[in-house]
Amino acid sequence: MLGRSKDWLLGIAGGVLLALMTNYNSLLAKHTSSVFGSWVAHGIGAVAALLLVLVAARAFGAGGGERKEKRAKAPFWVYLGGIPGAFTVMLAAIAVNSSLELSGTIALMLVGQVLFGIVSDYFGLFGTPRRRLVLADFFVVLSVLTGSALIIFGGA
Amino acid sequence: MLPYILLAFLNGMIIGTSRAVNGRLSTGIGPFRASLWNHVVGFLFLTLVLLVMGDWKFDDAGSAPLSAYLGGFFGALFVAVNSYVFPRLGAMNAALLVISGQMVTAVLIDFHNRNETPGALRILGVVIVIAGIYLSRVTSAAREKGKGND
Numbered sequence: 001m002l003g004r005s006k007d008w009l010l011g012i013a014g015g016v017l018l019a020l021m022t023n024y025n026s027l028l029a030k031h032t033s034s035v036f037g038s039w040v041a042h043g044i045g046a047v048a049a050l051l052l053v054l055v056a057a058r059a060f061g062a063g064g065g066e067r068k069e070k071r072a073k074a075p076f077w078v079y080l081g082g083i084p085g086a087f088t089v090m091l092a093a094i095a096v097n098s099s100l101e102l103s104g105t106i107a108l109m110l111v112g113q114v115l116f117g118i119v120s121d122y123f124g125l126f127g128t129p130r131r132r133l134v135l136a137d138f139f140v141v142l143s144v145l146t147g148s149a150l151i152i153f154g155g156a
Numbered sequence: 157m158l159p160y161i162l163l164a165f166l167n168g169m170i171i172g173t174s175r176a177v178n179g180r181l182s183t184g185i186g187p188f189r190a191s192l193w194n195h196v197v198g199f200l201f202l203t204l205v206l207l208v209m210g211d212w213k214f215d216d217a218g219s220a221p222l223s224a225y226l227g228g229f230f231g232a233l234f235v236a237v238n239s240y241v242f243p244r245l246g247a248m249n250a251a252l253l254v255i256s257g258q259m260v261t262a263v264l265i266d267f268h269n270r271n272e273t274p275g276a277l278r279i280l281g282v283v284i285v286i287a288g289i290y291l292s293r294v295t296s297a298a299r300e301k302g303k304g305n306d
Contacts, residue, residue, distance in 0.1 A: 031216055100161065108168065147286075
């Protein structure tokens with residue numbers, strides 16, 4: 001119970017980090033371009049992640065790469081998550097420049113993310129545990145998407 | 157219009173795919189190494205894109221304020237945190253929690269950047285998002301209790 005609450009808070013903290021990232025990255029993109037800005041951000045992010053790996057290895061001992069025995073079994077595609085991640089920057093730039101504008105693009109991307117989550121849980125995609133939807137999930141999804149829509153389209 | 161709607165929607169699915177793959181990698185080599193791989197592979201991919209497009213903007217990069225370069229640091233932390241919780245929470249819950257934290261923080265950042273109080277509709281949106289997440293926590297806590305430990 002306590003363990004799950006920690007994961008839950010970390011999930012929200014991830015969202016806080018993502019909003020801060022977007023805030024600074026869009027500043028960089030405004031001065032350069034969306035693709036070049038993302039390239040610079042990925043480069044700085046790689047250096048930052050390397051530092052995190054080194055700090056974590058020192059803090060938690062040499063076992064920074066936990067469960068090493070699984071490493072050999074992992075298929076090669078698990079290392080390629082960065083490609084769709086970088087690809088989204090270009091797709092978003094195209095959509096933002098259409099009549100959808102920034103607000104419409106963000107809203108549709110949120111819906112896409114949640115729908116992906118529902119499909120992924122249902123089929124247990126990418127090695128995640130399968131999970132069935134319950135009635136409460138429907139209200140949670142509805143609340144988060146409705147609230148987000150009000151924030152996006154509700155003006156300043 | 158419709159192609160763009162589908163494109164933006166598809167983009168959300170691709171974001172989900174990227175996070176799921178990084179989450180899968182994290183269970184094998186740990187969240188920090190997963191974040192490192194994500195950024196190195198993404199950097200190489202974007203290098204190819206820039207080589208093809210020839211759209212280097214080194215001359216403009218100097219005009220950006222120093223804070224514009226902080227995004228990469230937050231990105232490295234985000235991928236690590238999200239990859240850690242993704243397989244533990246499940247894809248849908250991870251997406252909903254990240255979106256909630258992101259939207260509420262965005263309202264606060266706008267408030268800070270523009271120095272004007274958010275309007276009534278935005279505040280209502282924040283309240284509804286928080287209510288939804290509270291409901292999710294209460295119902296999954298009840299389910300966990302029913303199932304026993306974890």
